Amino acid sequence: MGDQCGQSRFNRKEIFTIYSKFLNLQTEKQQEIINAAIMEFVQSGFDRASTNEIVKRANISKGSLFNYFNSKKELYVYLIEYSTQIIEGIVEQIDLNETDIFKRIENIGLKKLHIQQRFPQVFDFLLAATEEESVEVKEIIKQKVDPIYEKSTKKMYDQIDYSKFREGLDVEKAIEILNWTMFGFGEKGLKEINTFENISEFGEQYLREWESYSKILKDSFYK
Amino acid sequence: MGDQCGQSRFNRKEIFTIYSKFLNLQTEKQQEIINAAIMEFVQSGFDRASTNEIVKRANISKGSLFNYFNSKKELYVYLIEYSTQIIEGIVEQIDLNETDIFKRIENIGLKKLHIQQRFPQVFDFLLAATEEESVEVKEIIKQKVDPIYEKSTKKMYDQIDYSKFREGLDVEKAIEILNWTMFGFGEKGLKEINTFENISEFGEQYLREWESYSKILKDSFYK
DNA sequence: TGTCTATTGACCAGATCGGTCATTAGAGTT
DNA sequence: AACTCTAATGACCGATCTGGTCAATAGACA
Numbered sequence: 001m002g003d004q005c006g007q008s009r010f011n012r013k014e015i016f017t018i019y020s021k022f023l024n025l026q027t028e029k030q031q032e033i034i035n036a037a038i039m040e041f042v043q044s045g046f047d048r049a050s051t052n053e054i055v056k057r058a059n060i061s062k063g064s065l066f067n068y069f070n071s072k073k074e075l076y077v078y079l080i081e082y083s084t085q086i087i088e089g090i091v092e093q094i095d096l097n098e099t100d101i102f103k104r105i106e107n108i109g110l111k112k113l114h115i116q117q118r119f120p121q122v123f124d125f126l127l128a129a130t131e132e133e134s135v136e137v138k139e140i141i142k143q144k145v146d147p148i149y150e151k152s153t154k155k156m157y158d159q160i161d162y163s164k165f166r167e168g169l170d171v172e173k174a175i176e177i178l179n180w181t182m183f184g185f186g187e188k189g190l191k192e193i194n195t196f197e198n199i200s201e202f203g204e205q206y207l208r209e210w211e212s213y214s215k216i217l218k219d220s221f222y223k
Numbered sequence: 224m225g226d227q228c229g230q231s232r233f234n235r236k237e238i239f240t241i242y243s244k245f246l247n248l249q250t251e252k253q254q255e256i257i258n259a260a261i262m263e264f265v266q267s268g269f270d271r272a273s274t275n276e277i278v279k280r281a282n283i284s285k286g287s288l289f290n291y292f293n294s295k296k297e298l299y300v301y302l303i304e305y306s307t308q309i310i311e312g313i314v315e316q317i318d319l320n321e322t323d324i325f326k327r328i329e330n331i332g333l334k335k336l337h338i339q340q341r342f343p344q345v346f347d348f349l350l351a352a353t354e355e356e357s358v359e360v361k362e363i364i365k366q367k368v369d370p371i372y373e374k375s376t377k378k379m380y381d382q383i384d385y386s387k388f389r390e391g392l393d394v395e396k397a398i399e400i401l402n403w404t405m406f407g408f409g410e411k412g413l414k415e416i417n418t419f420e421n422i423s424e425f426g427e428q429y430l431r432e433w434e435s436y437s438k439i440l441k442d443s444f445y446k
Numbered sequence: 447t448g449t450c451t452a453t454t455g456a457c458c459a460g461a462t463c464g465g466t467c468a469t470t471a472g473a474g475t476t
Numbered sequence: 477a478a479c480t481c482t483a484a485t486g487a488c489c490g491a492t493c494t495g496g497t498c499a500a501t502a503g504a505c506a
Binding site for chain 3: 477478479480481482483484485486487488489490491492493494495496497498499500501502503504505506
């Protein structure tokens, strides 16, 4: 039964998942909802996040939200899947032929920046998810998020040319410093991004400023 | 009237502020309440923080909490005052004769670590407060927290010997890197601190590990 | 005009909110 | 043991907010 019953009413390019209704929305509206929901989940965690708050920020009605997603949990799971796909997209694009860690990290950072312009808090969301404590979603996070983190950090440092580092330097610690510096610089950038109107202008200035931090570390870490 | 009326019932060492009842508690109990409240406020912000949750974590009854403090806001304000006093205590102890920035920062970091053993989230609390958006407490935060931050960062870099830095190095950026590294290292330490039983043992190992990060940066920043 | 779907927001029962207060527990005094 | 006095309790309050529902409406297309 089922398929054969000849109801061919849906022969347009509709998508058949539990998220069909949401995915058939206009892309802009989808993004608005994604960002509103992510913002709320980042700020409050799963349990305390309010669907009322989400619909307000997304400028849709309560009914619509629960038309697109059957429950708060389903919405959350969708966001997890969507965000991890973004990360996977970045990981796939990592160029293993680039063996210089500074350049490789710079490339990844640029891609992150690019994505953050459309989804300002995706990465915060995934980071918050790893520390989420709600029993209702903890299991699913462990399944979907943790593996991605492992996989991505693995590929990030794959085939890096460590011979460029100065002798006697603790390379592992040096890379930690590099990461903390990137993180700090990224945070600083996010605070400044709102003051810019022209985003690509910001992007250029951001890149140039990063290069000066990068140079400081490269001068001291490399031979 | 008032004092002269001869009611000398309170001639023991009681403290007369709006916080009298709380301050006459045993120190341990005070700390338990402070930590429980801070944890909740850090996690949820002022508006969403639940007094029910606080009393649960502090192992006291709802009635007691509102006996010690007349309202949630009064509790919050007390915590702000208490936390800023801690920062002020640290700032006062800064030794201006120590003009080496690595050593000075190391001293401050040790003091912070010491305090974090009793109040694990005080610094997070003050950081969160600067980003608090609740109208009910925003004004008071601006009054009490912001000036402390200014004052402390000022004194932190006062009379530092910048001539030790390599020529051609952007000192400002170098110090930013140093700060980000400290922050990242501190975060890493907080996650490890729970795995230790002996706290002073952790303190020693922590200090030694920091020195190796510090050395990496010193070697590259200094002449 | 009629058909059909997308969107709405009033509404639900249940949970939680900050805060109160009559009651109890327990230490100290006689 | 009886009395005093304070510290601590948790059931309880009205108000607000929760995730979720659904009859009613708006709007696109025929």
